[in-house]
Amino acid sequence: MNDDLLDKISSYIKKLNRDKKIKNYYLKKMKGGKGYNAVVLDSVLIEFIFSIVLLIYLFIQTNNIVFSIIISISMFIFILYISYFFKMQKFTKKIFDINNDLSKKKIMKEINTFTNYEFILYVKKALEKYYNVSFIEYENDIDLIGQIHDKIYAVKCIRIAQDERVTTRDIKSLRYHMSMMGVEEGICITSSYFVEGLKEEYKNIKFIDFKKLLSILKEVDMYPSKDEIEEIIISKYEEDKNKFMNVKTHIFSSEKVFRYLFLSMTLYILSKTTSFGLYYRIMAIFSLAFGLISIFYGVIYEMIIKKYIY
Numbered sequence: 001m002n003d004d005l006l007d008k009i010s011s012y013i014k015k016l017n018r019d020k021k022i023k024n025y026y027l028k029k030m031k032g033g034k035g036y037n038a039v040v041l042d043s044v045l046i047e048f049i050f051s052i053v054l055l056i057y058l059f060i061q062t063n064n065i066v067f068s069i070i071i072s073i074s075m076f077i078f079i080l081y082i083s084y085f086f087k088m089q090k091f092t093k094k095i096f097d098i099n100n101d102l103s104k105k106k107i108m109k110e111i112n113t114f115t116n117y118e119f120i121l122y123v124k125k126a127l128e129k130y131y132n133v134s135f136i137e138y139e140n141d142i143d144l145i146g147q148i149h150d151k152i153y154a155v156k157c158i159r160i161a162q163d164e165r166v167t168t169r170d171i172k173s174l175r176y177h178m179s180m181m182g183v184e185e186g187i188c189i190t191s192s193y194f195v196e197g198l199k200e201e202y203k204n205i206k207f208i209d210f211k212k213l214l215s216i217l218k219e220v221d222m223y224p225s226k227d228e229i230e231e232i233i234i235s236k237y238e239e240d241k242n243k244f245m246n247v248k249t250h251i252f253s254s255e256k257v258f259r260y261l262f263l264s265m266t267l268y269i270l271s272k273t274t275s276f277g278l279y280y281r282i283m284a285i286f287s288l289a290f291g292l293i294s295i296f297y298g299v300i301y302e303m304i305i306k307k308y309i310y
Contacts, residue, residue, distance in 0.1 A: 018234065025233045030094050047083065051076035102232055103224040104214060111159065111191045119159040120144065123189050126213070127155065129220035141177040153206075154183045158190040162210070166194045171202055189213060264288040 051072045058068035114122060120143045124135050127146070135146035135155065144155035156174045158166050171188060178186050188194075189208040199207050208216070217223045224232075264287035271280035 021237045022230055022233050025237060026091070026095055026098060029098050030091070044080075047076060047079045050079065099226075099229050102229050106224050106228070106232060107214065107217065108162065108191075108210075112161075114159060116157075116159055119191065120157045123155070123157045126216055126220055126222055127187075127189075129222070130216050141173050142181065145183075148185075151185050152183050153185045153187050154178045154181060155187045155189065158188065158192075160190060160192045162192050164192055166190050166192065166198070168195065168198065168201075171198055171205065174205070175202065261288065261291040264291060 054075055055068050055072035058071055059065055062068060111119060111122070120137070124137070124144055127144070128135055131146070131148050133146050133148055135144040137143065138145045138154070141156065142154045143157045146153055146155065154174070154177070156170075158170060160166070166188065174186055174188055178184070184204055186205040187208065188205055191210055191213070193209045193211075194207055214223070264284045267280045267284035267287060271277040271284065274280060
């Protein structure tokens with residue numbers, strides 16, 4: 001029973017910690033590196049200072065401390081609520097933008113790992129869901145064939161890097177093979193973008209660039225979900241944390257506890273026998289502090305915090 005309760009408490013704490021990591025990531029993106037605790041502290045501090053100033057002003061004007069405290073506390077709560085309401089609206093919009101950016105990068109990374117054929121299959125799946133029709137694989141310069149609203153469409157999929165562009169030459173090749181097949185309507189879909197003027201020049205071809213592809217993926221539920229985005233954020237957090245922990249482990253390892261404590265004792269003894277006693281005592285305190293931190297890190301952190309919280 002106690003183990004079950006401890007596991008539930010541990011799971012709850014881990015969930016809270018996970019949610020805090022995600023919020024911290026969003027806030028650092030929004031506030032130029034400032035973390036969750038710093039943002040909350042800054043906000044509450046400003047509102048608290050305003051309430052104290054208001055309290056002093058009201059007391060000077062009314063000479064009634066009870067009235068001044070009640071009004072100041074009421075204003076503090078009201079400002080907190082209003083501030084929270086407007087900040088949450090802004091926060092939600094910013095989260096939406098950040099999630100879109102992470103989703104875009106995830107899809108770009110995924111497409112970059114595809115072969116040309118895998119990209120065709122990826123597009124085929126998206127178009128079939130989007131138009132609610134079946135496409136069949138074809139040959140030569142036509143990748144897919146499908147019927148949309150009583151019209152036959154020839155589909156060309158072009159997987160290229162984001163800094164490259166689909167040119168007139170690519171579209172002329174598509175048009176040539178369309179005419180050879182006797183197909184009048186076409187779709188050209190790319191993982192990048194098109195050069196200017198193609199859409200105006202070729203009216204019988206639907207151009208789907210990366211931006212339009214993203215909107216299609218959203219509509220057909222092939223866009224990264226909220227859980228997937230949060231996993232990306234947690235993964236980024238863990239990568240940064242591991243880098244930091246590697247440095248911390250090197251400095252505050254449990255193996256170095258004896259060295260720090262021995263050095264502290266040695267420096268303290270030397271401080272009694274030298275004219276630079278104050279300097280040696282200060283260094284002894286620093287060494288002792290490192291030793292105590294190493295004990296905390298090696299025992300309390302590794303055995304308790306890391307096990308039940310992280």
